[in-house]
Amino acid sequence: MSLRNLVHSALCLAVSLVGLALIYLGLDAEFIGWIQILVYVGAVSILIVFAILLTRGTEAPAGRITFAPWSGLIIAGAVFATLAWTVIKSKALTEITGNPSLDVSFVVKNIGGKLVAEYVLPLQVMGLLLTAALIGAVIIALHERKGLK
């Protein structure tokens, strides 16, 4: 987040998302790990790189930290301190070191079944949302013709 070159920022984002996907794999959430790689590394970071390249045209290489960053950094540091303090102080959280055993193949097998049985309404709503977002994004990003405005 502190790099000056925007494209470097986007590529670092991709790298950190890959690392996060590996953590998901380590947490026995294989499906989510691969989804993360497909959706974030494959789609979102490419989208971000495209947006950066599309909006860079006339501008001098932007991304300098022009605004005095101290207030934002202090707020973020305070948030981290609060969260970390809460997690470390909480006995209930630090006492949990093991986890219940879990058959990994069970997870992947049952995701599909749950998705169409128990969670079918959220699934439909999500499809609707994605369609609406896709159409909306295309319409927003379309070139406006002269007479339309």
Next chain:
Amino acid sequence: MNPLHQYLLLSAMLFSVGLAGALVRRHAILVLVGIELMLNAANLNFLAFWRYGGNPEALTGIMFVIFAIAVAAAEAAVGLALIISIYRHLRTSNVDEVNKLNG
């Protein structure tokens, strides 16, 4: 397997980095990147609690993360479209200079 609180600390760190980015950087795309990082921190929390919680067979954490990822993807697409549109109209992508509504 690492203890649970390490995942929570990592998630808190990720969230703070995203928050700092969203607050400090003035480029609209980087603000969006910060928001993505915060969403990912939330997903990591969901998964950690799902794995260490009492009943991982229920798959609730996984389901929540799937839907969160879908919403985040939609949000990223619409946000980037908005940024491109703003750039076309105002020739800038600095969030401080987009102040046409400012009375």
